[in-house]
Every structure is written in structure tokens, then in C-alpha cells.
Amino acid sequence: MKVEVWVMLQETMRTIGFFCPSCRQAVIVDRSAFQLLASKSQIDCPCGASSLHVELQNDKVRLTAPCLFCEENHTVTCSSHAFLQEKTIAFSCGVSGLDCCYVGERESVYAAMNRLQETVDGLESEAASSGIFLNEMVMEEILSELRDIGQRDGISCTCGSRRFSLNVNYSSVELSCSACGGTLKIPATTLSDIDDLCCKPVLSIRSKKT
Numbered sequence: 001m002k003v004e005v006w007v008m009l010q011e012t013m014r015t016i017g018f019f020c021p022s023c024r025q026a027v028i029v030d031r032s033a034f035q036l037l038a039s040k041s042q043i044d045c046p047c048g049a050s051s052l053h054v055e056l057q058n059d060k061v062r063l064t065a066p067c068l069f070c071e072e073n074h075t076v077t078c079s080s081h082a083f084l085q086e087k088t089i090a091f092s093c094g095v096s097g098l099d100c101c102y103v104g105e106r107e108s109v110y111a112a113m114n115r116l117q118e119t120v121d122g123l124e125s126e127a128a129s130s131g132i133f134l135n136e137m138v139m140e141e142i143l144s145e146l147r148d149i150g151q152r153d154g155i156s157c158t159c160g161s162r163r164f165s166l167n168v169n170y171s172s173v174e175l176s177c178s179a180c181g182g183t184l185k186i187p188a189t190t191l192s193d194i195d196d197l198c199c200k201p202v203l204s205i206r207s208k209k210t
């Protein structure tokens with residue numbers, strides 16, 4: 001019996017997918033159920049800036065997933081049975097209501113990730129064209145704070161340039177250095193994002209040259 005369970009776990013493959021909040025690429029990996037449940041697993045984005053954690057706790061699986069929308073890590077749980085058997089499980093972000101990670105069979109996780117990518121693209125172009133944001137009040141505050149910092153000449157790039165362009169997204173603002181293309185992303189989702197920005201006298205864009 002024990003051997004059978006072990007073989008089943010070795011042969012069951014699960015696919016896990018999330019979007020990296022830092023580089024915004026889709027991170028999708030296949031792991032055997034055995035690998036996932038034998039020890040704590042960590043799935044890193046190739047850019048190194050974010051990772052998803054999987055941990056078995058009794059008969060539950062606990063996931064800590066980075067979120068593309070609010071840039072926080074979300075901790076979610078499901079039963080280990082669902083984790084190993086369901087076609088797809090979607091975990092969603094409590095702030096935006098959008099999904100932040102998927103676990104399941106390969107095809108359905110890929111399909112779900114594609115749909116989420118389309119949703120994200122749609123939201124970003126809507127934000128750009130009609131000014132619809134995840135949290136309008138927060139976005140307004142972030143933009144006015146950025147204007148203030150910009151007026152005091154407080155925005156620069158580590159390459160030495162002080163010229164930049166500003167890109168307003170659905171739940172963040174991105175500053176890009178006009179000289180080297182380095183970027184700095186500022187989340188615009190929650191009140192603490194405003195506090196974080198307000199306490200910064202200067203902003204420094206990290207150059208792509210280094």
C-alpha cells in the first residue's frame with residue numbers, strides 16, 4: 001500500500017503558474033507530486049526577484065504566492081487532495097479579485113495563465129486609455145506625490161541621467177530612464193503604497209547598464 005502511494009506521487013505531475021510582479025513574465029513549472037509534498041518547495045522566477053512557496057501542513061497545502069496586482073505575497077491554503085487531483089485550482093488576490101496563481105493539470109494551467117495575461121493586457125490598456133485604475137484614489141495620490149518629487153528634481157537614474165518617462169499602469173506607475181532604459185516600478189494599490197512613497201525624499205531608477 002505504501003509503495004503504491006509512493007508510485008502514485010512519483011507519477012502525478014502538477015503544474016504551477018504565477019506572474020512575477022517584478023519582471024511581469026509568466027512563471028510556469030511542472031513538478032511531481034512527490035517533489036512538492038516531500039519537502040518545502042520554492043519556485044523562483046528566472047529574474048530572481050520573486051518566488052512562490054509550497055508547504056505541506058498535515059492534510060493541507062499552503063502556498064505563498066507573489067501577486068502581480070498588489071505586489072504583496074498572498075498566503076492561501078487548500079486540501080492536499082484538491083492540490084493533487086483538481087484540474088485547476090485558482091487562487092485569487094483579495095485586493096483586486098483577480099487570480100494570482102494556479103495549480104493543476106498542465107493544459108488547464110497554461111490556458112488559465114493565458115486568460116489572465118489577456119485580462120492583464122486589457123486592464124493595462126484600459127488604464128492607459130481611459131484612466132481606470134485598481135484604486136483610483138491611491139493612483140491619484142501616487143501621481144501627485146511623484147509630481148512633487150519630480151518638481152524638486154528628486155528623480156534620477158543611477159546612470160546619472162535625470163530624464164525619464166512615466167508610464168501609468170492599472171495598479172502601478174513605471175518610471176523609465178530616457179538614457180539607459182532602466183526602470184523603477186511604483187505600486188499604486190493600497191494606502192501603504194502612498195505612505196511608502198511619501199517618506200522617500202528622492203527616487204532612484206536602477207540603470208540597466210550595471
Ligand SMILES: [Zn+2]
Nearest residue numbers: 020023045047
Ligand atoms: Zn521575475
Ligand SMILES: [Zn+2]
Nearest residue numbers: 067069070093
Ligand atoms: Zn494581490
Ligand SMILES: [Zn+2]
Nearest residue numbers: 157159177180
Ligand atoms: Zn539611466
